[in-house]
Amino acid sequence: MVCEAYMRVCTCGYIITARYTAHMKLLQMSDPVRFPRMTTAELRETFLLENLFTAGAIDLVYVDLDRTVIGSAVPMATPLQLETQPELRADFFCERRELGVLNVGGAGFITVDGERYSMEKLSCLYVGRGSKNVSFESEKSDAPAAFYLLSYPAHADYPTKSVAFKDLQGLQLGTVETCNKRTIYKAIYRDGIRSCELVMGFTLLDAGSNLNTMPPHTHMRRSEVYMYFDVDPAHRVLHLMGPPQETRHLVVANREVAVSPGWSIHAGAGTSAYGFCWSMGGENQAYDDMDGVSIADLK
Numbered sequence: 001m002v003c004e005a006y007m008r009v010c011t012c013g014y015i016i017t018a019r020y021t022a023h024m025k026l027l028q029m030s031d032p033v034r035f036p037r038m039t040t041a042e043l044r045e046t047f048l049l050e051n052l053f054t055a056g057a058i059d060l061v062y063v064d065l066d067r068t069v070i071g072s073a074v075p076m077a078t079p080l081q082l083e084t085q086p087e088l089r090a091d092f093f094c095e096r097r098e099l100g101v102l103n104v105g106g107a108g109f110i111t112v113d114g115e116r117y118s119m120e121k122l123s124c125l126y127v128g129r130g131s132k133n134v135s136f137e138s139e140k141s142d143a144p145a146a147f148y149l150l151s152y153p154a155h156a157d158y159p160t161k162s163v164a165f166k167d168l169q170g171l172q173l174g175t176v177e178t179c180n181k182r183t184i185y186k187a188i189y190r191d192g193i194r195s196c197e198l199v200m201g202f203t204l205l206d207a208g209s210n211l212n213t214m215p216p217h218t219h220m221r222r223s224e225v226y227m228y229f230d231v232d233p234a235h236r237v238l239h240l241m242g243p244p245q246e247t248r249h250l251v252v253a254n255r256e257v258a259v260s261p262g263w264s265i266h267a268g269a270g271t272s273a274y275g276f277c278w279s280m281g282g283e284n285q286a287y288d289d290m291d292g293v294s295i296a297d298l299k
């Protein structure tokens, strides 16, 4: 289906062909001046994505911050093809972009230009700039894969590569006493799968711990995106955000995404167990380039 609204907007110049299907939602960030006066509804509309992971579809959102594209692909009985989008003005999705994918659902496959990658739960795939055909499949439609997608502009071609959960080396942080014992798994980063600006991995909390990224930090050189997964439907994560002296929270459900500008802390406390995918784009790829904030200074 071609989007009628989009066709009206772009009759001057841009030629839409049938393969440019529905357009992406556009998410426009707020700034730290407007932030403290935002209502709960405004905060949620600006920083939270609640409607990804539609069964049998690819969902994509374009964020003006670092030109991030956030999305999901949940293939059921038939594979799903990643199409280019009108907003990208590109012949194919990865013409000028790189893409990171994390599977948080059942086992599946991703095929990139004829190469088929097996994607168990928590496998991660990097798709390099210039890759033309990307498609997603589930092994079983009654336990579909749930592919989380994160894409940034790319200025070089790095090879498409996958990594399975069992091959990731975890970094243990936190303690039981401070309720934040957790393991960080880095997949796409300077010493792992190479990329232009995308940095991507996930964090799993130990049983009984519920706090992530505490003490918190900001990092003006990059924006960050959190996608919470394996959250029980009856439970929520209280995602903390905002300038360290002006924090607010978003109540986040399973497979929802919180966008975090460089001026914002990003941390969370779950009412039960959860994992989350963190990913970043921006000026550098040093994972530990963080401006730490002491807990006592938070307001």
Ligand SMILES: O=C(O)C(=O)C[C@H](O)C(=O)CO
Residues within 6 Å of the ligand: 173, 182, 184, 202, 203, 212, 213, 214, 224, 266, 278, 287, 290
């Ligand atoms: O639990 C944590 O700590 C994290 O997962 C931190 C994120 O990875 C992060 O904020 C990286 O900048």
Ligand SMILES: [Zn+2]
Residues within 6 Å of the ligand: 217, 218, 219, 224, 266, 290
């Ligand atoms: Zn961070």
